[in-house]
Amino acid sequence: MTLQIAEVSTNSKAHEPRVCWARQIRQTRAVAGSIKSASSAQPGAGWIPFHPNPRKPGYRLPVGAVDAHCHVFGPAAEFPFAPERKYTPCDAGKDKLFALRDYLGFTRNVIVQATCHGKDNSAVLDALRTAGNRARGVADIPANISDAELRSMDEAGIRGVRFNFVRRLVDTRPQEFYLDIVERIKQFGWHVVVYFEAQDLEGLTPFLRSLPVTVVVDHMGRPDVAKGIDHPNFRRFLTLMEDMPNLWSKVTCPERLSVTGPPYNDVVPFCGEVISRFPDRVLWGTDWPHPNMTTHAPDDGELVDFIPKIAVSVTQRRKLLIENPMRLYWPEEGIGQ
Ligand code: 0GY
Secondary structure, eight states: OOOOOOOBOOSSOTTSOOBOHHHHHHHHHHHHHHTGGGOOOOOOTTOOOOOSSOOOOSSOOOTTOEEEEEOOBOOTTTSOOOTTOSOOOOOBOHHHHHHHHHHHTOSEEEEEOOGGGTTOOHHHHHHHHHHGGGEEEEEOOOTTOOHHHHHHHHHHTEEEEEEEOOTTTOOOOOHHHHHHHHHHHGGGTOEEEEEOOGGGHHHHHHHHHHOOSOEEEGGGGOOOGGGOTTSHHHHHHHHHHHHOTTEEEEOOOHHHHOSSOTTOGGGHHHHHHHHHHOTTSEEOOOOTTOTTOSSOOOOHHHHHHHHHHHSOSHHHHHIIIIIHHHHHHOGGGOTTO
C-alpha cells in the first residue's frame, strides 16, 4: 500500500517538533512486523483498523484544544490484551496517538481505558507518563484496589473511572460493585465516565442520580439517530442533563451513531442540541483508534471538521474544546473556572 507522505507541523504549538503522521505509521508497521512472533494477538476477524492517512482538517483547532476521548491498544507484545476481552483490536499505541494529536492540532489528550485491556491500566499509565502534563486518563479499576495503587494512578494523571454498561463489551455487575468503587475514588476528586446505550438509560437513571461525583456520559448515551431528536429516549437523556447539574456529556462518535455515514450530518442535530443547552458540560474527542467500527474507518481529519457544525460559535467551541476539559482534567491550571 502506498502511503502519502506529508510533512506537517502542529498548528497548536509552533515550537514543537514537526511530525509526519504517515511516516510514523510506516515505521510502526515495520517494527510491528519485526516483533510479530512476540505478539500472540491478531485483530479479530473483520477488524477495521484506524484510518492510515487522515486528511488535514480544514477547521483549525484553537491552541489548547483537548481530544477528551481516545484510547491506546497495546502494543500487545508490550501490553497484552485482557483474557476476558470481547474483541481483539489491532495495535494502536501511544506513539501513534501522540503523532495524531500533533497532526490534527490538539494540545492534549484524555486517554480512556478500553475494555480490551480489562482492569490492567498499564498501557494508559505508560502513555500518561510519556505525555506528562499533556495527557490525563480514565481507568477501569476493581473495588479492592489498594490506596497506594490509587495514589500512584492519581500521580500518573488518572482523573476518573469508567463504568461500561454496553453488554457486547463487558459482563455488567451489580450496582454495589460500582458504588464501592465510587467510595474509593471520592477522596481523589475523580469523576465517573459511563457508557451505555439509549434503551438502558431508564433502568440506569436511579443509579446515575445516586452518584455523588461528576458523571460524564459517553457519546450522548448513544441515541438511535434514525428516530430523531424528539424520540423519548433522547428526550429522557436531555431531561436528566437538565435535572442533574453534575451530569456531563461527550458529544462524540458521529461515525458510530450515523445512519447516513460521512460527513455524519444526521448526527449534527443531536450534538447541536446538547451543546446549545449545556455548553458548560460538554466534551469532544476523536475516539481514535475507533474500536469495533463495522462500516468504515473514520477519517480523523473529517471528524475534526465536524466540530464547527455542532459548536457553531467561537464561545461554544472554546468551552467544548478547552475550558470544559481543562476544568475537569487540569483544574489546577485555572482555565474555564
Ligand atoms: C468507544 C466505544 C467502544 C468501545 C470501547 O472500551 C471499549 O472497548 O469504548 C465501542 O465498541 O462502542 O467509546 O470507544
